[in-house]
């Protein structure tokens with residue numbers, strides 16, 4: 172089987188379950204451990220965990236209800252997911268009390284150092300530096316309440332650099348956000364990206380077909396396959412709104428707000444009267 176790594180972990184069948192477990196744990200506290208993830212995924216019962224912690228089971232794998240290959244995949248997915256969510260981690264020594272002091276608890280039969288470490292990691296949320304990599308921009312722009320913006324009745328047209336793809340929007344933008352998140356930056360190759368949200372109804376490609384790329388479970392991005400110009404994105408769960416790169420429009424529209432300024436480059440100064448949000452725009 173292919174090894175789970177940062178490039179492919181989201182495609183692993185176990186990814187949604189690991190994700191769900193992590194989200195549930197983080198709803199209650201700021202840290203996640205593999206043990207808690209195994210508990211949430213029903214790979215470890217409460218009594219089995221107690222047995223291990225009390226030294227009644229010689230090592231954790233003995234009482235985990237999943238084969239070793241699956242366990243190591245969960246550990247890899249958890250690690251990749253936590254790192255991409257901007258969590259930090261440290262090794263937490265697990266021990267149990269004995270008459271002669273504290274004894275280290277073992278996780279594996281083999282005693283493999285890397286695996287022992289993987290089991291002993293604690294992943295910590297960095298509350299002060301929210302991470303757009305896993306956040307709003309991948310579900311937004313496009314979701315949330317329509318921003319009150321004057322919508323002149325006119326067609327908006329635009330297209331890519333080489334002219335192979337052209338589009339038209341028949342109803343004015345609902346909202347225009349300038350996103351500083353790392354995902355948008357990367358997708359477009361620019362320090363920030365201004366997106367105009369149009370109702371998908373009335374938006375059409377009038378020439379050519381862009382290539383689609385699902386950059387995360389929540390978001391699809393489209394670009395010209397000939398010249399690479401980034402054109403749109405839309406949230407998988409909200410296909411009624413399509414966000415268009417204002418820089419690809421024939422007549423770029425004015426921006427309403429900055430979002431994800433917590434992630435912006437240091438040299439970018441956000442000022443003036445325009446609204447700005449450290450993360451995505453509040454719902």
Ligand SMILES: [Zn+2]
Pocket residue numbers: 308309350351352353354355356431
């Ligand atoms: Zn973004």
Ligand SMILES: [Zn+2]
Pocket residue numbers: 331332333334335336395396397398399400
């Ligand atoms: Zn093009």
